[in-house]
């Protein structure tokens with residue numbers, strides 16, 4: 001039985017969401033194939049308490065200097081550790097988000113800020129190089145975007161503008177998670193006449209990915 005951690009970043013609104021549909025197609029197919037797996041879902045657009053503020057940076061500096069934390073710093077550190085432990089103990093990660101300004105939503109960046117912790121998810125070797133500490137895990141990125149970045153027949157280098165997917169893949173790699181795949185629902189704003197076809201195609205890919213994940 002695997003533990004699947006879903007980091008979902010989309011504010012819930014009355015309007016339908018292609019991110020949500022993409023995720024639903026993926027997870028329904030995944031759970032049909034793996035009915036006994038544990039699925040933990042966080043909508044971090046609704047709740048993401050961690051930010052790199054004065055307190056968080058003070059903890060960072062004190063940990064480096066190995067000096068004592070204040071009671072407030074201990075409290076924040078302990079609540080961060082709960083999120084970190086959850087991440088470390090999951091077997092599979094699902095990141096689902098719309099593209100915002102060529103990147104992942106800010107809350108997802110804050111989630112990454114929270115789990116990137118030397119001594120927990122990676123460490124530095126004696127040459128000062130970072131080494132990932134998570135092993136045998138896999139991740140999938142499900143992303144919806146108005147433009148076309150991964151299947152653009154006109155602009156061959158479009159992929160380099162999807163900074164969020166590259167970032168996510170790089171950060172997971174830094175933590176040792178190299179089994180990484182992605183499904184994109186993309187190009188609906190660029191080619192609105194074909195929205196239904198584009199989405200149906202993406203949802204079918206998400207279903208297939210759910211069976212294989």
Ligand SMILES: Cc1cc2nc3c(=O)[nH]c(=O)nc-3n(C[C@H](O)[C@H](O)[C@H](O)COP(=O)(O)O)c2cc1C
Nearest residue numbers: 016017018019020098099100101102144145146147
């Ligand atoms: C604030 C904001 C920024 C966006 N930035 C981009 C962008 O940089 N590139 C892009 O292709 N689409 C961008 N979009 C469009 C969304 O990524 C696209 O509409 C996506 O399908 C929305 O997913 P949803 O249906 O789940 O809300 C942006 C949308 C919003 C609201």
